[in-house]
Amino acid sequence: MLAFIIRRLAQSVLVMLFVALIAFVVFRYVGDPIASMVGVETRLADQEIMRDRLGLNDPVVLQFLRFIGNALQGEFGISYRLQQPVTELILSRLPATLELAFASATIALVFGLMLGVFTALKPRGFATGLIMAISLIGVSLPTFLIGIGLIYIFAVELGWFPSFGRGDTVDLGGWRTGLLTESGLRSLVLPAITLSLFQLTLIMRLVRAEMLEVLRTEYIRFARARGLSQRAVHFGHALKNTLVPVLTITGLQLGSVIAFAIVTETVFQWPGVGSLFIVSVQVVDVPVMAAYLMFIALVFVLINLIVDILYYVVDPRLRVDGGGGGK
């Protein structure tokens, strides 16, 4: 178990280093860090002094190491556009994105699982055909159009939910949450649904495919042949085996919710990290781009790690070295 985790950790570190390299190249070579910090009237000689002081004339390897060192301390420089420390900017917008992502992930997971299991257990039903057809349309609908559609129906026409923003927020020790006020919760509904739909479809299709596969296996036939109840066979035996392979991909999908939030946040003017990133791309605010990249990579690597460990816990076959034949 320990060896397994250490190996996984080592891989994660490698991935992070790879992403850090890209982030560093972006940070260092896209645009001129000095030019964006000083006005045009600064003399070239002064620029050279600054360049020296910032270490921009040091060997590249040294600069990369320094970049990593700074990143480890959560130091990504100053945003060109807002003249604020990048880390501070991201942290201040993180709660909005995390709350949105968490709400969407929950919706996607719960409904994706339920619909996937349902459509697998009733593969020939009318409802299944309908759900599968809708899901295909869902995959073909760009997220931003879903958002616009929902805004039009539920905000403009029906007026049930606000069309943009986060509503009122409460400060809980540095974490601005919208989950504690009524307007905050109401504001969350439409963006969370918008963001969840794509993942929901994916999870549903995946669960369905896996479950159909499992239902065809011998051990399910054998369980049926032993007279176990429908419930025990479907939800005791089949579902658990379905979840093992579903776990990995679902985990990664939930990670990408945070990244997909870019689009949803733009449509709903949600003050999160994603909308910060999109503005940064538009004006080439390199430090923010680099930091966002590192942040997303970290989220993915962490989720990957958790999924791997969960996998290990769920599937006894991976634990062979631990148990052995006659424990």
Place this chain on the structure above:
Amino acid sequence: MTQPVLSVRNLTVEFPTRHGLLTAVQDISFDIMPGEVLGVVGESGAGKSMTGAAIIGLIDPPGRIAKGEIWLGDRRIDNLPPAEMRKIRGRRIGMIFQDPLTSLNPLYRISRQLIETIRTHLPLSQSEARTRAIKLLDDVGIPDAARRIDDYPHQFSGGMRQRVVIALALCADPEVVIADEPTTALDVSVQAQIIDVMKEICARRGAAIMLVTHDMGVIAETADRVAVMYAGRLAELGPVAAVIKDARHPYSQGLMGAIPKLGENLDRLVHIPGAMPRLNAIPQGCAFNPRCPQVFEKCRTHRPAASEIEPGRRAACWLYPEVTEA
């Protein structure tokens, strides 16, 4: 005259497909007596496994029983509602599958799988069921059963896993056990042991066995009577010794021509030229006629029924005057 424990009457199983209706099992009848071992032999695709699946009510859709009846004692079971049939599966009819590596749920300890099955059918507490499970494992010859019971399937060898499968099938003392190629997937060295264990434990509990296999050697050593199947139909049925010594149907004669040693496959027998027809191309008349060394005109036009040709023996072949048309 004792009553048969299981009685199959004119069973026909059909599969509707894009290319028309396939008949996987056609008009099969046989009885199994209490405590008896009935061997069912035939090439793959002959309908043996499908017959087993039909009896236990687990034909995969869109397949269905198109005709016939299945009686368990004096109860007709082919038309039971699903909930009633579930009470019979495992409780009165047990089933053993071919591949022990895939028959057990890999994610659950075998204790859980055993106890779950026992408690589904018998009014026992958790700990009583566990005691019974350990006893069962012991009976099927798993050493140190009290400790091994909490292992996962992957911690057992193939032969040991098949013993677990047998224990699971016998959890609730069924009257009949359908064993579908129980040793085919196993190492030759353990095949005989598994057959012995299965036979012994069933004999001790008075359970009859329907032993489905394409291995005539296994049948010769294990079964009391044998049913020979060909292209979904019953070719011959009779006591094992008699059929081996003096097979009546030309197909069985070919089969018995040389009984292979335990573990050898029928596929290697070269005594009958040609191959069994596919289900979508079964010839008119007797299904065996294109390969039959004694074929004559009637065989190509009229289908023989498996009819009694002497007491306790049936054959479906026009060579015998007693045989009627199906």
Place this chain on the structure above:
Amino acid sequence: MKNPTQGNAAPIVPPRPQGRLKAALDSDIFYSWRRSPVTIIATVVALALILMAVLAPWIAPYDPFDPSSLNLMDGFTPPMTENQFTGSTYLLGTDNQGRDMLSSIMYGSRISLFVGAMATAFAITLGVSLGLVAGYNGGMIDGVIMRIADIQLSFPGILIALLIFGIARGVIPANQQESMAIWVLIIAIGLSNWAQFARTVRGATMVERQKDYVSAAQIMGVHPFLILLRHVLPNVLGPVLVIGTIGLALAIIEEATLSFLGVGVPPTQPSLGTLIRIGQQFLFSGEWWILLFPAVTLILLALSVNLLGDWLRDALNPKLR
């Protein structure tokens, strides 16, 4: 013939097409196409949209890029209504600048399809080459390529495309940004979609590589890579076609999303995504047609291509249902 001594009755064998495997395959696919009304509709819709886009310069009623044809007085004309100032009527109405929506959509689809198709072609070329190289060489090269593919696959394409776009903005001089924007977009979308192809091709290559003819070719002095190319490519054609079709739908959606976010094509060459971005501003004030028609076109395009991909996958892989 190896017939049994007296077996004059030949076993009945189902009729089987001789040799013409390709013909049989084609007819099977055609059969499944004919049997699926949804697929037929999707084909018709996709073909109609593609034709409309390709032929836009010849069949569009107006040229939306020609400022001289625009009349601001025509602005905000609802569909099929007479404009109160100019008396002109437009089938799908006009936008805020008096541009004919139908023409805008035709030209917009042209750009969307062009970007989508080019990006997919780029992704296929890149993915198939890298997959072949990885599968053929194995070892370190394989490890590195597939590791990158893994990392890439675990990030959403849109994020990677955005990043590449941002980098390009920083690197390309400002005066060339507009003219290069479409190519940047194509590369960004292509680079975010290659990994799927690489994986499929790599798997197929590794299987073929084990076979005897590869070593035979080696002995005969032919470079095995060439042989492999000839044998692997036909094998992966099916899967690549399926992934490619679904990839095209994805690329079209990705382009629309990027353009909607304002980082895609320049405003002078509006794609469907740009039109939707513009239309969104007028949704709340009641000029719904400026948003609705481009949106419907985009959905129809993505959906019909997706349906074709779905059908292709089922038709080429019957066991997957």
